[in-house]
Amino acid sequence: MSDREQKISSFMKRGWVLTDIECPSCGSPLLRKEGKFYCAVCNREALVVDSFDEYIKAMESQTRSELKLRIVNEIRKILEVSNLNMEDIEKLEKLIKILNMASQSSS
Numbered sequence: 001m002s003d004r005e006q007k008i009s010s011f012m013k014r015g016w017v018l019t020d021i022e023c024p025s026c027g028s029p030l031l032r033k034e035g036k037f038y039c040a041v042c043n044r045e046a047l048v049v050d051s052f053d054e055y056i057k058a059m060e061s062q063t064r065s066e067l068k069l070r071i072v073n074e075i076r077k078i079l080e081v082s083n084l085n086m087e088d089i090e091k092l093e094k095l096i097k098i099l100n101m102a103s104q105s106s107s
């Protein structure tokens with residue numbers, strides 16, 4: 001049994017079901033449990049969507065949460081500096097504006 005098969009079978013022993021969907025990174029069959037898809041070979045969760053629309057939505061929400069995280073970090077960095085100047089405040093205002101935009105869900 002190959003290393004790849006061993007990894008997959010160890011997941012199956014833990015209740016994961018083998019699917020006929022291929023991992024986009026390595027081409028191994030994905031495993032499914034409780035609505036989640038996982039690649040045992042890459043050792044990471046895979047996002048499986050039924051349509052292109054769903055894919056775009058998933059990408060959007062992922063990008064949005066990454067963006068939010070980065071903006072919050074930027075804001076934190078600015079606030080760590082005790083002497084805020086006008087430039088910092090302007091930067092903060094811009095970041096908060098973007099943060100608000102990113103928080104709005106596009107339905």
Ligand SMILES: [Zn+2]
Pocket residue numbers: 023024025026027028039040041042043
């Ligand atoms: Zn994979």
